[in-house]
Amino acid sequence: MNPYPLKLKPIFKERIWGGQRLRELFDKDLPPNQPIGESWELADLPNDKSEIVNGPLAGQTLDKAVRRFGPALAADRNGSFPLLIKLLDARQVLSVQVHPDAQTCRRMGKGQPKTECWYIIEAPPDGIIYKGLKPGTTRACFAQAVANGTCSDYLQAVPVKAGECHFLPAGVCHAIGAGLVIAEIQQPSDTTYRVFDWNRLDPATGKPRPLHIEEALESIHFDLSAVPLPVTTVGRLVDAPEFKLDKGHQMPGGEVLLNSPVPKAILFLSGGGTIYGRTFEDIPVRKGDTVLVPAQVEGFIRFEDQTEYLTAWV
Secondary structure (H helix, E strand, O other): OOOOOEEEEOEEEEEEEEEOHHHHHHOOOOOOOOOEEEEEEEOEEOOEEOEEOOOOOOOOEHHHHHHHHHHHHOOOOOOOOOOEEEEEEEOOOOOEEEOOOHHHHHHHOOOOOOOEEEEEEEOOOOOEEEEEEOOOOOHHHHHHHHHHOOHHHHEEEEEOOOOOEEEEOOOOOEEEOOOEEEEEEEOOOOOOEEEEOOOOOEOOOOEOOOOOHHHHHHHOOHHHHHOOOOEEOOOEEEEOOOOEEEEEEEOOOOEEEOOOOOOEEEEEOOOEEEEEOOOOOOEEEEOOOEEEEOOOOOOEEEEOOOEEEEEEEO
16 A cells, blocks of 8 residues: 555544634534633644544545555654644643753653644733743752742743744743643653642632642753743744644645655644645645645645645655
């Protein structure tokens, strides 16, 4: 079997801070009346693997294609696809949290590193994210603030608007503000250490969600508070060792060739079209779809509507 572009089924995650905006914006078939905070568009984690919905491998999970296509879907050292792509609906503010880097994971003997970026799809006029700590914040003073319930005083609140991309390397303390819809591209890890959850209760238990204060303090890079983190809006959005991310825009009738030396994931933010190739059946795509294109696949996308899309690869 020749490698071919893989269209993937989303995995929906209920979150106390989520809503139903992904149904409204992307026609996602969300469970009704549930706060869906995350739609995992591309995942190859041990307990969460995307299902393929097109072609000969339809109904199988992504890990089966990674093993079958080999170098065309270059796996990481764990044999998994090295990206995780999500759509997030933050109806409420998310917890203040941090993800560890590889060195911290080794030092603590647990966890998986996660560097990520946020592409802002929708934001209210007063939309913000919390992106890093204020300059001069030390571990000691932040630990005291966590104990006092005042750690939010040390967060950098950054106004955001649709079309911005914010890069967040592992070790940066952060939170997504209320009212934002975001595309999150990241290393394939679900390791998150919560340091503060705004004193709210989990409706399912009536209790606060667990915090991971010691792990968070060990993972935060306090020296990064003095380093401006990049914000981009066009072209190459992220150019990091962990992954690359480009933003594309096409008008109706435009075409883009797919042949690439590395596998690439394409998330369609608006519009849509059809993927054509000689060795696979036509693949219709529309806003909200994610397609994983193996390396060296010969084909092209013809756009039928004005379309914005993100392309990610390692």
